[in-house]
Amino acid sequence: MSAVLQTAATSPLLEVEDLQVSFGSHRAVRGVSFAVAPGETLALVGESGCGKSTTALSLLRLLPANARVSGRIRFGGRELQSLDEAALRGVRGNEISMIFQEPMTSLNPVLSIGEQVTEVLRRHQGLNRWTARARAIQLLDRVRIPEPQRRIDDFPHQLSGGQRQRVMIAIAMACQPRLLIADEPTTALDVTVQAQILELLRELGREFSTSLLLITHDLGVVGQWADRVAVMVGGEIVEAAPTGQIFSAPRHDYTRGLLGASLRLDSSLHCRSARLPEVRVVAGAGGPPRYLLETRALAAAPAPLPDAAQPPLLSVQELRTVYRGAPGGGEVAAVDGVSFDIRPGETLGLVGESGCGKSTLSKTLLRLLKPASGRIVLDGTDIAALDERQLRPYRGRIQMVFQDPYGSLNPRHTVFDMLDAALRVHGVDSRDERRRRIVSIIDRVGLPAGAVQRYAHEFSGGQRQRIGLARALVLRPRLVICDEPVSSLDVSVRAQILNLLAELKDEFQLATLFISHDLSVVKYMADRVLVMHGGRIVEEGDGQSLWERPQHPYTQTLIRAVPNPRFDAIPSRIAG
Amino acid sequence: MSFVPPFDSDSLGDAAAPTWRSLLRRHLLRGRGAAPSAAHSATWPVLGALLRDPAAIVGLVLLLALLGVALAADWIRPGDPLDIVSAPLLRPFTDPAYPLGTDQLGRDIAAGLVHGARVSLLVGMTAAGVGVSLGTLIGATAGYFGGRVDAVLNWLIEIFQTTPSFLLVVVIVSITQSSLEVIAVVIGLTTWETVARLIRAQFRALLSSDFVLAARSIGFGHRWIIVREILPNALPPVVVTASVMVASAILMESSLAFLGVGDPNKVSWGSMIGGGRDMLRSAWYLTVIPGLALVATVFSLNLIGDALIEAMNPRLRGRVVP
Numbered sequence: 091m092s093a094v095l096q097t098a099a100t101s102p103l104l105e106v107e108d109l110q111v112s113f114g115s116h117r118a119v120r121g122v123s124f125a126v127a128p129g130e131t132l133a134l135v136g137e138s139g140c141g142k143s144t145t146a147l148s149l150l151r152l153l154p155a156n157a158r159v160s161g162r163i164r165f166g167g168r169e170l171q172s173l174d175e176a177a178l179r180g181v182r183g184n185e186i187s188m189i190f191q192e193p194m195t196s197l198n199p200v201l202s203i204g205e206q207v208t209e210v211l212r213r214h215q216g217l218n219r220w221t222a223r224a225r226a227i228q229l230l231d232r233v234r235i236p237e238p239q240r241r242i243d244d245f246p247h248q249l250s251g252g253q254r255q256r257v258m259i260a261i262a263m264a265c266q267p268r269l270l271i272a273d274e275p276t277t278a279l280d281v282t283v284q285a286q287i288l289e290l291l292r293e294l295g296r297e298f299s300t301s302l303l304l305i306t307h308d309l310g311v312v313g314q315w316a317d318r319v320a321v322m323v324g325g326e327i328v329e330a331a332p333t334g335q336i337f338s339a340p341r342h343d344y345t346r347g348l349l350g351a352s353l354r355l356d357s358s359l360h361c362r363s364a365r366l367p368e369v370r371v372v373a374g375a376g377g378p379p380r381y382l383l384e385t386r387a388l389a390a391a392p393a394p395l396p397d398a399a400q401p402p403l404l405s406v407q408e409l410r411t412v413y414r415g416a417p418g419g420g421e422v423a424a425v426d427g428v429s430f431d432i433r434p435g436e437t438l439g440l441v442g443e444s445g446c447g448k449s450t451l452s453k454t455l456l457r458l459l460k461p462a463s464g465r466i467v468l469d470g471t472d473i474a475a476l477d478e479r480q481l482r483p484y485r486g487r488i489q490m491v492f493q494d495p496y497g498s499l500n501p502r503h504t505v506f507d508m509l510d511a512a513l514r515v516h517g518v519d520s521r522d523e524r525r526r527r528i529v530s531i532i533d534r535v536g537l538p539a540g541a542v543q544r545y546a547h548e549f550s551g552g553q554r555q556r557i558g559l560a561r562a563l564v565l566r567p568r569l570v571i572c573d574e575p576v577s578s579l580d581v582s583v584r585a586q587i588l589n590l591l592a593e594l595k596d597e598f599q600l601a602t603l604f605i606s607h608d609l610s611v612v613k614y615m616a617d618r619v620l621v622m623h624g625g626r627i628v629e630e631g632d633g634q635s636l637w638e639r640p641q642h643p644y645t646q647t648l649i650r651a652v653p654n655p656r657f658d659a660i661p662s663r664i665a666g
Numbered sequence: 667m668s669f670v671p672p673f674d675s676d677s678l679g680d681a682a683a684p685t686w687r688s689l690l691r692r693h694l695l696r697g698r699g700a701a702p703s704a705a706h707s708a709t710w711p712v713l714g715a716l717l718r719d720p721a722a723i724v725g726l727v728l729l730l731a732l733l734g735v736a737l738a739a740d741w742i743r744p745g746d747p748l749d750i751v752s753a754p755l756l757r758p759f760t761d762p763a764y765p766l767g768t769d770q771l772g773r774d775i776a777a778g779l780v781h782g783a784r785v786s787l788l789v790g791m792t793a794a795g796v797g798v799s800l801g802t803l804i805g806a807t808a809g810y811f812g813g814r815v816d817a818v819l820n821w822l823i824e825i826f827q828t829t830p831s832f833l834l835v836v837v838i839v840s841i842t843q844s845s846l847e848v849i850a851v852v853i854g855l856t857t858w859e860t861v862a863r864l865i866r867a868q869f870r871a872l873l874s875s876d877f878v879l880a881a882r883s884i885g886f887g888h889r890w891i892i893v894r895e896i897l898p899n900a901l902p903p904v905v906v907t908a909s910v911m912v913a914s915a916i917l918m919e920s921s922l923a924f925l926g927v928g929d930p931n932k933v934s935w936g937s938m939i940g941g942g943r944d945m946l947r948s949a950w951y952l953t954v955i956p957g958l959a960l961v962a963t964v965f966s967l968n969l970i971g972d973a974l975i976e977a978m979n980p981r982l983r984g985r986v987v988p
Contacts, residue, residue: 453879456879456882456883458879458882458883485883485884485885486884488883489883489884490879490880492876492879492880493876494876497875497876498876498877498879498880499877499880500877500881500895500898500899502898502899503894511884511886511894512884515885515886515887515890516884516885558880561880561884
């Protein structure tokens with residue numbers, strides 16, 4: 091079942107009809123049809139593995155050789171699927187260009203950015219070296235690279251992530267293409283940079299009247315920037331409509347599920363008072379799968395906030411962690427005089443952008459790094475200066491849940507071995523006792539009992555994150571540090587993991603340090619919030635007032651940069 | 667499996683839908699040790715991929731045949747291959763008792779060949795074994811502990827890396843006794859640095875991976891983290907290198923024997939080639955026959971090494987089985 095989009099009054103720029111892509115027996119895209127009008131922004135939204143990137147890559151025939159593609163792709167009156175390779179090369183980068191998610195790897199590290207921009211101009215527009223260079227400087231200026239005359243000879247590693255993505259945009263826009271395909275263009279970027287990049291894309295789109303095919307998983311981005319939305323799942327487009335309609339009156343169950351499961355900064359949900367709705371997929375008998383949106387009730391009455399008079403479980407005082415060997419020979423303080431308390435049972439949110447020191451802080455609290463100065467008082471003992479042997483009894487009390495569900499589990503161990511070894515090193519000598527605790531925690535994090543005999547790579551991302559939770563909780567810690575625990579998960583899985591985390595927090599009376607760059611997630615989870623910038627805590631506030639009345643300019647910038655759908659209750663669109 | 671459920675459903679088999687993206691991701695994650703395949707043990711998919719590769723099958727068959735010959739040497743050609751058994755310089759295929767002929771002293775070439783196979787394989791495996799163990803130990807220590815330990819060990823690695831290892835072997839073997847065992851160990855002692863550098867680099871990379879951080883935060887000791895967490899993930903490139911090390915150790919032993927500094931009491935392919943070189947014009951088969959055996963052995967090991975590189979690379983393996 092695939093919805094054919096209503097074409098606009100003008101003839102569409104790109105028209106895709108019944109596109110099918112398969113890899114061997116796996117059908118990645120199953121009969122997708124859509125159209126993009128001139129100057130329009132169409133968002134292709136879906137979760138990982140839904141076929142949205144495959145769709146984009148198949149338009150320009152960029153898929154690996156084992157892909158079989160069928161269907162019609164009409165672009166500006168030409169049938170792209172019947173063009174030969176040479177003719178298609180004239181289209182790529184010239185009339186249709188692409189930008190990708192990872193600005194780190196999509197630029198060639200051994201060529202200067204100037205060479206990479208002029209390359210396109212010389213290939214497609216036949217400019218000579220000097221005019222191409224002059225044009226490249228203009229383009230870099232246009233995408234707001236500071237001092238383009240000087241930076242043009244820089245190499246990719248000398249630029250920040252956001253600047254690299256700007257260079258990618260400059261390359262993509264060099265020939266003033268009629269269609270720009272942006273595959274998750276801002277997923278790897280910080281929220282403030284994301285806002286700037288999306289704003290730039292819109293501006294350039296208007297200026298060159300370029301259509302934009304925006305491929306993303308982020309509904310906030312879609313709601314703010316797209317004209318129309320096509321929702322993809324399982325290789326099919328299940329719903330396509332103007333953005334407003336998708337947000338205010340979604341027709342398909344899956345769309346409703348996605349919207350329900352995603353968090354918004356303008357909602358007031360909190361994990362102490364409400365669970366997030368979860369999307370469940372029900373395989374239909376013979377027919378297409380159905381999607382159900384269900385919200386579980388709280389197990390008990392809303393959990394009260396922890397008593398403010400209680401002594402803190404963890405007290406961090408003037409903590410400083412430095413890295414030596416910085417360029418210039420000095421040292422850099424990644425964590426620079428940080429102080430805060432966490433009370434038993436409390437969830438402390440920590441927000442900040444990449445490089446602000448939040449990961450260094452969590453590693454220092456776990457004593458994977460040795461602080462330069464300051465105190466880390468856990469249950470009345472300062473663990474900042476203990477050596478590895480003295481630390482061992484305290485190790486079980488602070489545990490960590492990592493961001494990357496693929497990298498945080500050793501691929502050579504079964505789940506059972508992983509948990510068993512952890513218990514053994516913490517002195518649980520009875521084999522039966524260890525087995526009992528492993529089975530109970532695996533069940534508690536929602537994995538089937540058979541999972542213990544499997545290896546990490548046999549699980550999906552969400553399941554791996556459950557294993558990560560089990561590994562952290564099997565030692566019955568008092569404090570769990572969650573470092574971006576859901577930022578590499580899809581929206582629907584994210585809701586499940588957040589709900590699970592909220593339940594476990596109540597059940598095990600856990601104190602949590604919840605680190606994230608995603609403000610809406612922190613808002614849902616945290617009782618109190620710290621804002622970190624440049625190694626320091628710039629603002630601290632309770633779960634409500636910080637969002638409504640941010641004091642520090644940096645916090646205000648952060649909150650303003652969060653993409654919010656233009657639709658629904660509060661029109662909170664960013665000016666500009 | 668044709669439909670990928672978009673959600674994190676609890677059926678466990680769904681994790682490994684082979685889209686090009688997941689294959690790519692697995693490839694990219696390989697450096698951090700994420701295992702490639704959907705099978706339970708990490709060794710079997712590698713073997714499976716090897717058995718689907720014609721080059722690897724040729725290499726394995728050749729190597730197994732050589733191994734069989736080496737093990738059965740005393741049964742195929744009993745007695746000391748250095749004994750004079752017949753008239754000198756019998757051409758091959760003239761006397762059915764000595765199908766490959768005899769050398770200038772009347773020694774059976776076939777006997778030399780099969781007993782030489784034993785010497786070559788023994789030296790190759792021992793040397794590679796010594797080299798891999800020593801290299802792993804030093805590389806792991808340097809990579810894991812870093813800092814001053816790393817600096818000192820790195821310095822040691824560089825010394826061995828910059829010393830011409832063959833000359834070093836010749837010198838050591840010349841001043842000590844030139845028995846086969848000594849030669850094998852000395853070759854191992856001079857070639858460990860390749861493995862050490864590989865293992866050290868792997869350890870440096872894996873040390874900052876999340877699963878190692880998790881192990882440290884649980885409170886595991888250094889030995890556990892080195893042996894159980896990092897080493898299994900660091901080994902694949904070493905396995906590949908080891909096969910090439912066996913081949914180069916065999917070549918090195920042959921070169922030693924050719925130069926006359928090998929074990930005088932053992933027949934080796936190198937010593938046969940060395941003995942026959944004066945008569946290259948009149949009795950070419952004295953050098954060509956052991957030379958071919960040497961070529962076949964090294965060739966088979968290189969085929970296996972190349973195939974291992976592909977078999978252990980999940981992206982390339984994905985090409986074989988979609």
